[in-house]
């Protein structure tokens with residue numbers, strides 16, 4: 001597979017690359033497993049897979065410090081794994097079991113971990129954007145130098161509340177990084193059919209928010225851009241926009257036949273731009289690893305995912321009393 | 330080891346599907362990610378990928394087979410070098426009897442089971458909405474809605490449809506299938522995901538003389554547009570002293586689908602019914618979906634048209650008529666009875682009808698009334714029925730506090746107090762956000778059993 005030369009950091013260490021490789025692979029294998037469990041009827045409702053977009057969260061999490069926050073949409077499994085949440089707990093939430101992060105009450109689209117500063121998992125397109133700025137508002141208020149990664153899609157980027165948020169985030173210099181995961185489609189709508197101008201990273205200009213576009217299939221490029229954005233936010237200069245160009249290989253959700261794009265388009269992306277293959281190829285060509293090392297990682301990741309799947313099947317359904325708990329305190 | 334490839338679940342509401350096409354044959358080697366079959370779900374034709382690698386040793390379900398249950402084995406996969414003779418032979422096994430074929434497959438998971446359609450779904454009502462003897466056609470709610478919109482768009486070129494994925498994608502729930510082809514992109518308009526914005530643009534277009542139909546992908550997302558619906562669409566006629574209003578339809582699926590959890594499973598019937606200036610309808614049968622949709626498009630007021638994803642695929646009799654409409658504001662007596670009145674609407678009707686069937690076996694003769702319209706409500710029909718039966722149970726999916734049932738109870742108490750032999754009971758969804766877990770979701774929804782119990786309670790049995 002052709003490795004695209006990573007123009008960014010040429011002197012990235014073997015450890016770092018291996019870490020990215022493993023983290024991205026974990027997301028991919030986890031998502032493949034989730035797809036299987038959905039097909040078997042163990043996962044229900046809507047289930048949106050992150051396959052293809054792994055470099056975005058892995059690259060950005062590499063720039064985060066303890067205490068930084070993250071919030072995203074329903075396409076959230078990758079974000080949770082990258083934030084260090086337990087794969088078993090995530091999978092058990094997908095199967096709607098007691099061992100899930102929300103005790104089975106939230107499901108794929110609505111999961112949270114206070115511990116890992118993961119604030120969801122939101123099912124309403126665009127709603128997480130002001131919420132993310134609100135988290136940043138709290139940090140600024142508490143003067144704790146933390147930043148919030150607020151992820152949303154190219155489709156969500158058209159919602160009105162995004163622009164209300166941009167204005168206030170800039171006005172109040174909130175430490176929030178708006179991460180637009182531009183995977184080129186919002187369900188069946190290609191980005192050029194929904195947006196009047198092609199570039200989303202310029203959408204903060206009117207509010208004085210700096211933005212840049214990033215190759216989201218290249219984890220090192222994402223990491224680089226993330227470092228810059230984090231530095232900007234942490235130093236009190238207010239919000240930052242990263243438009244990360246990425247691609248989802250699967251349908252929008254499990255029930256999307258994805259007839260709006262050609263099989264060739266997807267295949268080309270997979271073959272030429274795959275984020276995991278790119279890192280794999282650097283590892284091998286730089287002699288940072290040999291095939292056997294990578295095989296060992298593959299095996300380890302597979303066993304983590306299998307264990308998560310087992311846990312998610314064995315964990316019991318929530319007790320019926322759970323129906324009535326957590327509505328109010 | 331030989332593994333079974335099972336019929337996959339490919340949508341939240343899928344319980345069975347058609348195995349339209351095999352893209353592999355026996356003896357082929359497949360690896361994870363290869364597309365091995367095409368499967369038609371309730372919503373679309375999907376490609377089915379292999380999850381393991383191996384050799385297709387046997388195809389159990391032939392292509393073209395319909396109604397293959399989710400989790401039924403459809404093929405047998407063996408590992409390279411494995412003797413194919415170890416494969417259990419299940420040729421000609423009846424499709425759908427998955428349990429008998431489950432050798433080592435996963436334990437079948439409890440899915441939300443639709444009530445057996447064996448129950449009589451034909452209204453025993455004396456009052457039909459069409460002339461006696463009219464030819465009837467079995468049609469799904471989905472087709473009925475599309476036909477209604479298309480007929481009205483042919484009749485009046487100021488009518489247009491806008492919403493997310495209504496055009497090129499043919500509708501997220503395939504309601505507008507084929508409409509872009511027929512009417513073109515001037516009249517079937519794909520919008521960005523900007524509900525508040527496009528709802529407002531549609532209200533403005535209605536002020537300007539057009540008749541917009543706004544599709545919300547689901548009514549959960551209409552919350553984003555609530556201000557334009559309530560403050561602009563509903564109130565302008567009044568505020569302008571009758572000079573201008575918003576003749577338009579806001580439509581889309583409403584209420585719970587299956588396992589889509591709290592943010593995607595709310596019934597908004599009572600919310601909209603609360604607002605003066607709106608009309609609100611919530612049909613159950615396909616004929617009502619069609620007739621009410623045509624009336625809604627012609628109505629000079631903003632009409633909230635609440636559909637239901639689970640009902641989209643259900644078939645009912647629809648009259649074959651040049652121009653069939655059902656008036657807004659008129660209930661339909663679905664089943665005549667003398668012991669108790671069960672009032673419902675939308676998918677609640679399913680539980681009301683089922684309960685009535687169970688009750689009749691117990692010697693309780695229930696009258697079932699489908700309100701169909703929630704604003705205005707046909708109080709005359711409701712009160713006439715309650716005065717006849719002297720007992721009433723209401724059934725709806727929405728939350729209990731401030732429900733349609735609460736309102737009906739109040740009206741019945743005020744206007745028919747002396748006729749009541751028991752307090753009215755409201756059967757509703759539970760007072761909690763919709764949980765995701767299968768077992769909890771079942772508990773959260775209103776059930777036939779609850780309706781039966783309520784009827785037994787008001788009839789003191």
Ligand SMILES: Cc1ncc(C[n+]2csc(CCOP(=O)(O)OP(=O)(O)O)c2C)c(N)n1
Nearest residue numbers: 075123124125153154155156185186187550
């Ligand atoms: C307010 C609202 N409108 C519509 C939807 C239905 N919907 C869910 S995801 C989606 C597409 C979003 O696309 P994008 O923001 O690009 O994110 P992606 O799915 O590509 O990650 C739509 C229309 C929703 N959940 N919420």
Ligand SMILES: [Mg+2]
Nearest residue numbers: 153154185186
């Ligand atoms: Mg997108």
